[in-house]
Amino acid sequence: MKSSVVFFCVIAALLLLRAPTSVEAATCNPTELTPCAAAILKSSPPSSLCCSKLKSQAPCFCQYQKNPSLSRYISGGRKVAAACGVPVPSC
Structure with a gap:
């Protein structure tokens, strides 16, 4: 059993080293x-799906804020992002 734990740790370390x-x-x-x-x-x-989507789109927040058709949602979006623990950048 101890050898299988060591083997697993070695494999995990190798995978981490090869990660981009x-x-x-x-x-x-x-x-x-x-x-x-x-x-x-x-x-x-916010739902967990909403929070997941916010996290994936967080790098785009400044771009969205500059778009006149999307900027009106920024104040509500900041509250939702805070509830999800997603940091909102200063643009």
Whole structure:
């Protein structure tokens, strides 16, 4: 049993060493935030799917804020992001 734990640790270490070190750029698509609509517009608690989508779209927040058709949702979006623990950048 001890040898299987050591083997697992060695395999895990090798996988971590081979993991890519660069971060992929997010694909900015505001429709990905559709699961957050109720939380943003109605001030309801965000779902786990909403929080997941916010995390994946976080690198796009500044771009969304500059878009006049999306910027009106920023204040509600900040509250939802805070509830999800997603940091909102200063743009």
